[in-house]
Every structure is written in C-alpha cells, then in structure tokens.
Amino acid sequence: MSRERLLEHVDRMQEAAQQAFDLTEGMSQEQFLHDIRTQLAVTMSLVLVGEAAARISAGDPGFIQDHQEIPWTRIKGMRNLIVHDYYRAELPVIWQTVRTDLPALVSQLENVRHWRVQGE
Template sequence: MSDRQRLADYLRHMADAARKTRSYIEGMEKADFLADERTQQAVILNLVIIGEAATRLLQSHADFLDCYPDVPWKSMKGMRSRIAHGYFDINLAIVWETARTALPALLAHLPAIIMAAESES
C-alpha cells in the first residue's frame, strides 16, 4: 500500500472509530455514561484509535494535515497519549464531552478530507 493510500486509510479508521463511539453513547445522558463501565471502555478504545491514527498522520502526512487547520490533529494525538500513559487517571467527564461534542465536529470534517486524500493517491 502506498504512503498516500495509507493517508486515506488512517482517515477512514478515524471516521469509523468516531461513528462507533457516537453509536455507543446515542441516547445516553452523562450520568448513564459515568455508570456504564462497558461503554466507557468502548469509547476510550475508540479515542485511542482516533489518536493513534492522528499520530501516524502527523508523522507521515503533516503537510496534508496543514490544509485542515480546523481539525485538532495534535489534540487527538495528545488525548491518545494521556489515555495510554495515564490510564488510571482518565477523566471520564472529559471523555464524555469529547465523545459528545468533538466527535460530531470531526465527523463533519472527515468526508471532504477523505475525498481529498483519495484524490491524491
């Protein structure tokens, strides 16, 4: 797989993880999320996937990502690092807010970004 094909692949992984996360919390209130360890774990795993994809994109395709400054690539990478390296200190309120507010914004941006990446491959 070419480097440019990996670009679109990473972006599709991000979109898939974001969609799954949104489906997991659909219809939930914050209190429900905070009481549901299974959903917490599923959401956290998908945030790690999103952050890992962002990390790889920043390493290999920073020039492409610079065209999309409204997407918080570095914040996604940072969240992945905080989850992976500070696992016992995860702030579930931040996880909830990220899933509820940041992921819909990411999902709004990704289709056009994926199309641009595919046209480059």
C-alpha cells in the same frame, strides 16, 4: 506516505470516532459515568482515533498543515492520556468530547477524504 495509506488512516479515524459516538447514543452522561463497559469501549475508540492521527502526522506532516481545522494535537494528546495515564482521564471530559466534538470531527474527516479523493 502513499495516498492509499493516508486515506486508510483517515477512514480509520472517521470509523473509530463514529463508533465512539454510536456507543453512547441514547445514553445520558450519568448513565455513561456508571457504565464501565461503555467507558472502556469509548476510550478504546478514542485511542484508535488518536493512533491513526499520530500515523498521519508522522507519515505526512504536510497533510496536517493543509488541514489545520482538525485538532490533531488535541486528538493525539487525548490518546496519550488514555494510553499512558488512564486513571487521570476525566470521564466527564471524555463524555463531552464524544457527544460534542466527535460529530464535527466525523464531518471534517469526510470533507478531507473527498478533498483528497479529488486530488486537489
């Protein structure tokens, strides 16, 4: 995979993760559990994060090995659950992922992007 394409996928992951977080800003878990529009928007954002991760994994397995701090398997697993078995997805788990895990992921992706831009 070209460097430009790899960075594009990293950017897409970061943008979709930030969007999912932003969509829930100012909401309580209870509000989220009763807001179908936000649930659908957030789950679509998580699908986009997972899809970009899957493309990186398929196109540049070495990159995945170099950046094991990112939970690639869990990201792709959540994407697969949402896409293939949406009704089994547990909304409290999605809420926790968005509010707790995504800010760290956005930061990790920012670090990875700068690492790659520097060519190290």
